[in-house]
Amino acid sequence: MTSPLHRLYSFRRCPYAMRARLGLLFAEQSVALREVTLKNKPEQMLAISPKGTVPVLQLVDGPVIEESVEIMMWALEQNDPQGLLDEKVLSEANALIAQNDNEFKQWLDRYKYADRHPEMTQIEYRQQGEVFLQDLEALLTENTYLLGNRMTIADIGIMPFVRQFAHVDREVFYGLPYPKLQQWLQYWLEHPLFVQAMTKFQPWQEGGEVVVFPA
Numbered sequence: 001m002t003s004p005l006h007r008l009y010s011f012r013r014c015p016y017a018m019r020a021r022l023g024l025l026f027a028e029q030s031v032a033l034r035e036v037t038l039k040n041k042p043e044q045m046l047a048i049s050p051k052g053t054v055p056v057l058q059l060v061d062g063p064v065i066e067e068s069v070e071i072m073m074w075a076l077e078q079n080d081p082q083g084l085l086d087e088k089v090l091s092e093a094n095a096l097i098a099q100n101d102n103e104f105k106q107w108l109d110r111y112k113y114a115d116r117h118p119e120m121t122q123i124e125y126r127q128q129g130e131v132f133l134q135d136l137e138a139l140l141t142e143n144t145y146l147l148g149n150r151m152t153i154a155d156i157g158i159m160p161f162v163r164q165f166a167h168v169d170r171e172v173f174y175g176l177p178y179p180k181l182q183q184w185l186q187y188w189l190e191h192p193l194f195v196q197a198m199t200k201f202q203p204w205q206e207g208g209e210v211v212v213f214p215a
Contacts, residue, residue, distance in 0.1 A: 005032040005212065008071075009045045009056040012200060015160035016068035020055040021197040022156040023072030025214055027079045031057070033213035034204035042204065069097060072153055082151065089147040093154035096146065100158045104132035108161060112168050126172070129165055133178055136162070140180035159188045 008024070008031040010017040024031060036045060036054055048064045049056040057065040057074070065071050076085050086093075107129035114122035136158070139146050146154045162185055166173040174182055188194055201211055 004060045005030060005210070006060055007032045007034055007058040008213065009034045009036050009042070009049075009054050009058075009204075011036050011038055011054045012198065014054055015164050016053075017055040018160035018163075018197055019157050020057070020068045020071040020075075021213070022160075022193060023075040023153075025193045025197055026082060026084055026156065027075035028081065029075045029078055030212055030214060033201060033211045035201040035211070037203045040203075042206070044206070069101075069157065072157060076153065084151060084153045084156065086148075086150065086152050089152055089154075092147055093152050093157070096154045097157040099132065099135075100161055104129060104165075105161060107132075108165050111165065126168075130176070133162070133165070133176070133181055136184075137178040137181045140184050145184070155184075155188070159185065159194075163189065 006029075008020065010021060010033060012035065034042070034045070036042065038054075041052055045054075045056055046052055048058055049066050051066065053066075055068055055071055057071045059065070065074055073085070107125055110117045110120070111122060111125040111129050114120075114125055117125070120128075136146065143149055145151045146158065162181070166185060176182075196214055199213075201213075204211070
């Protein structure tokens, strides 16, 4: 008899959902993936998470995890074969992810959607976002990964947002003076687990076939 699966409501291009999927992949945790269309969010998701944002993980035994960082942490606490929750740097990792989420993300959004925020120019928004990129470049000048020579939760928690920043204008990004950050991002874009995290799925519908992720 097949055991029931936890359910992950996700949206492929959302960086928060990307980090959640990466956490599950590194933790080797299978879930029933429910790809969401943001313009037509399923009632089942809204019933368990009225805030209406992805990712949302509904555990088999009932609890709902609504924050991407908490989903990563939960998954890796179940199984962490590559040691992404290294206790020696975990507090630093959490602080760096918080800086990403609380500071960098607001500049990223304004840079990406500068026409919605006419208070500053797109270039000015990009320059504000670069303050965080400079911090990352400094870290990567010393190490292969953000917090040492082994990957940690900070790498998978932050990479999707750097990717989004880079993709606003790739030519501009790769012309910026951050060679170590660019190399780090390229490594992650080609990483087999990130490639797997970006697999395309059709939007979930009630009664449809269960999509097991990772397959």
